[in-house]
Amino acid sequence: MADGAFEETVREIVERFAALEGPLLPILHAVQDQLGYLPSACVAVIAKGLNLSRAEVQGVISFYPLFRVSPPGKRIITICRAEACQAMGGAALEAHAESALGIGFGETSADGEVTLEPIYCLGNCACAPSMTIDGVLHARVDAKRFDELMGR
């Protein structure tokens, strides 16, 4: 996307939400939903639109784990690392996913195909271990099921 068009997109989102009480998180979500991540250039546009300092906007982005500052892979995998999943073999699933994908948590594969992220609870704790692929939840995932889901 050309710089001008991208800035226009962000400006339009800022305008759409500016009247809300506490609009910053809704704006950041909307920008990320549209662009896939929060490019550094969006910070100045949002700051200006909300009359905040760039540091304030940057600080909010860096605080929250779900805000991304670089483009994610084509597929985004999250695996739950919390206790209920650990009680059902979650650690083994984590290790399998890392070795099968050849990347660690928080990383994107070199070919840009897949991003692996940790997540701390999906609320699916009675049917653990849990993971999501592009937002779709999967239950009782072991190494074999992981491979099936990933089409390996």
Next chain:
Amino acid sequence: MSVDVFVPADFTARALGADAVAAAVAAAPGVEVRRNGSRGLYWLEPLVEVATDAGRIGFGPLDAAAAGALFANGLPDASHPDCLGLVEELPWLKAQSRLTMARVGVIEPLSIDQYKAHGGFKGLERTRALTAPAIVEAVTEAGLRGRGGAAFPTGIKWRTVLETDGEPKYIVCNADEGDSGTFADRMIMESDPFCLIEGMLIAGLAVGADRGYIYCRAEYPLAIDTLAEAIRLAEGAGYLDGFHLEVRKGAGAYICGEETSLLESLEGKRGVIRYRPPLPAVKGLFGRPTVVNNVITLASVPAILAQGADHYRSFGVGRSSGTLTVQLAGNARRGGLFEVPFGKPLRWVVEDLGGGTASGRSIKAVQAGGPLGAYIPPRHFDTPLDYESFQAIDAMIGHGGLVVFDETADMGAMARYAFEFCAEESCGKCTPCRIGAVRGVEVVDRIRRGEAAADNRVLLKDLCHTMIDGSLCGLGGMAPLPVLSVMTHFADEL
């Protein structure tokens, strides 16, 4: 005439294939597929229910192929060999006292008609005839305490907001259900969203607030969508009556389940906790008097107003009034949601309802109350599920999550994880939490490597107590609890 067949559409049921089951069932002639929420008997999901004159009969767990076969020769009836019988008569439902979760899994979540047919909006109706102090009094009388984990008396919180001047006032629903092993909030939001809306409207009338926010974690996309649609429908049907209600999405920070951090986040800031006082009830969202309550707390209010404080109080024991929505998770044979009166023994839930472990091995520990809760060994399983009894064994009920671990669990690793999690999620404001959690991981690692283990155990205890005494909020203040419980009950593993 077609027959109603219910196929759950909640997040977990879908993860178990409920959408494909629904499609298979829909292909059968004479069937009207209804997408209810889940009853919370997750080991039976996808659980298909067929309406009959005697009540709804159940089949499950089913996959799409089994569902297709089941309906291939017409509607299956109670004589079918795979039939579980009347769902309401299943022992795991029959043993429950569903007050807050009465409609969860029964109705279609976005049907106002079904909500009303099952007692919905009765509490709100009664509330409209009461003065604000009388509403607060009813909630106080019921003995309702905050179900998010802190167990603070809801009536007292509401009274403070009612008696504090300052317009506008806010009702904020804490739907940042981040504790592992918990999903009751999610179930209400996905399966009975109008109940939460009704609770917030009642709270608004009780304290004089005309706007509200539901701060829901981003990990619950279905809950967010369901709530947004429910709010739209309730507004269209005239129920909001000038009350401005919005869902706001979190962004993955566990600390935002702490109420002051949640308020900061709603204001569009980093989710860094605030010093207290002032309490949010006095200076909350944007500095205004604010009720901050958990989903289950607010969803319990309609039943209290509809059926009376005495009825609610007739459940439970001592200062733990009413019911607890227990969420049994992890290595449980029958994991799910069980709403039971306070005071039932932990063993009854874990062993009788839950059936022990999924792995078939013996239980080593149950972690109660999320990642900041103690690991409880089987010798304490006769402890009644109430706030005070749990406190007496240095544990907490918290939001009602119970995570079962079998004998293969490495308790030293779980103690390490408690610190690791705290380090990951600390907001960074206070030193005991920010630094203590990192040092905690290091000390545990040294003990596990056998480096000056005795000295490091002393150091670890000291660190735990520094965090407990010196942290500003519950994250740093309680993360040591699971660690100390491991040191006490599983000493040979740490």
